[in-house]
């Protein structure tokens with residue numbers, strides 16, 4: 001067999017992951033609605049989905065997809081620059097720009113693709129990209145593709161960013177500062193007001209990836225609207241796959257920046273447009289985010305009720321980490337909760353730093369108060385290892 005070395009290579013890599021306790025597998029999971037799932041023979045309540053508003057299974061969001069398939073077909077057929085730009089794109093982009101208060105918006109295939117394409121369109125060799133130390137893998141992907149100098153600032157530390165820019169900014173052409181609105185593994189919010197001020201003082205452009213804030217914080221408009229007055233962020237990225245419940249991502253920015261994206265972001269130019277049904281569902285979901293304010297606030301309320309019941313600090317978002325430490329201990333805790341009917345996925349390196357393996361709870365508008373109480377009872381009953389790790393992340 002001529003490809004034997006290929007399989008050996010894969011086996012060796014996998015064996016190493018197994019030895020480190022870092023081997024992962026994908027498990028078939030049937031999602032019955034926003035919170036109920038089935039794995040094998042087991043029915044569970046999920047506290048691991050990013051479907052914060054339960055919109056993946058909302059009747060209006062589903063109906064929009066089915067109508068769009070009937071009207072426009074299953075797929076877009078080409079890149080947006082060729083013939084893939086069905087008219088639903090313009091409608092969704094106008095809605096997103098209005099919601100975010102920017103001149104224009106641009107929809108991408110996914111959050112990963114957006115970050116992979118936006119950064120290289122704005123920075124290149126000789127430029128500087130400064131990323132929060134806990135920034136998402138897709139930001140680092142985009143920064144590497146840009147071939148700009150990459151530096152990190154201490155997590156959520158505007159003073160560290162300021163010192164870094166004071167020392168380095170003048171050496172480079174353009175400078176981008178990139179952070180998340182809500183950090184995906186810790187659930188804490190970026191100090192967007194202070195980061196925006198530091199960026200402005202240093203002629204740097206701030207980009208906030210609000211994958212986990214859009215739809216649930218700031219009345220649904222996002223994390224920046226938790227600040228009063230809300231800071232001016234020139235590059236507002238977000239996903240359509242989490243609270244929006246569908247798929248895709250967006251950048252809201254000025255008209256020339258968006259025009260540049262449609263010309264220069266390779267992950268937009270060289271890929272097929274999203275299916276019409278996806279865009280139609282997103283429009284229906286934005287309708288709900290704009291009108292159902294009671295649904296928008298519920299995920300954070302549920303997170304608050306849980307934190308109160310288990311003695312964790314007040315949550316800043318619907319994401320609540322319970323840092324356990326060792327990989328195996330996090331796996332054991334997750335398995336114990338599964339036995340009680342709760343799906344809470346353990347998060348391990350390389351997604352989080354070594355020694356900070358954790359349970360990551362995400363709360364949905366669809367969780368009932370009784371489900372949250374039952375989860376808290378089970379968590380309080382866990383026997384967790386005694387160690388010096390802090391109880392929460394961040």
Ligand SMILES: *Cc1c(COP(=O)(O)O)cnc(C)c1O
Pocket residue numbers: 110111112113115136138180184209211212239240241248249
């Ligand atoms: C989930 C996530 C992404 C990727 O978005 P997808 O639409 O799932 O590709 C990007 N950035 C952050 C911060 C995320 O949490």
